[in-house]
Amino acid sequence: LLKVGAYIALFFTLNELLVNYSVFEFLTKLFIPIFNFLKLDLALITPIFKGIIEVTNGCFAVSNLSKNLQLSTIICTALISFGGFSVHFQSLSFLKECKINKDFYFLQKITHSIFSIIICYALIAVFHIL
Numbered sequence: 557l558l559k560v561g562a563y564i565a566l567f568f569t570l571n572e573l574l575v576n577y578s579v580f581e582f583l584t585k586l587f588i589p590i591f592n593f594l595k596l597d598l599a600l601i602t603p604i605f606k607g608i609i610e611v612t613n614g615c616f617a618v619s620n621l622s623k624n625l626q627l628s629t630i631i632c633t634a635l636i637s638f639g640g641f642s643v644h645f646q647s648l649s650f651l652k653e654c655k656i657n658k659d660f661y662f663l664q665k666i667t668h669s670i671f672s673i674i675i676c677y678a679l680i681a682v683f684h685i686l
């Protein structure tokens with residue numbers, strides 16, 4: 557329990573440091589062409605990066621910022637499926653006794669996130685949810 561709490565506190569603090577030292581603003585400038593190509597709101601860049609680091613903080617930021625409920629649902633689905641680096645470190649701290657390849661685990665989380673995006677998009681489109 558102490559390990560899990562420590563990772564949560566560490567990554568929450570890391571998120572706040574990155575916001576306070578304008579690292580996310582720098583990353584925003586790097587990803588502007590990609591977001592313009594995908595026709596996404598540029599204000600979503602920081603919440604997405606927050607979610608990649610710590611999922612709860614990122615999903616909260618996406619839900620507070622996005623006016624498009626479908627898009628925010630898809631982004632939160634991706635972030636929850638990926639889990640964020642905080643969740644990865646928590647999982648790997650318990651799985652290190654198992655002989656699970658860390659790279660394979662990380663790749664599977666990315667794959668899980670991609671399939672979750674596709675399924676969420678399909679459900680929204682087919683059933684006109686949201």
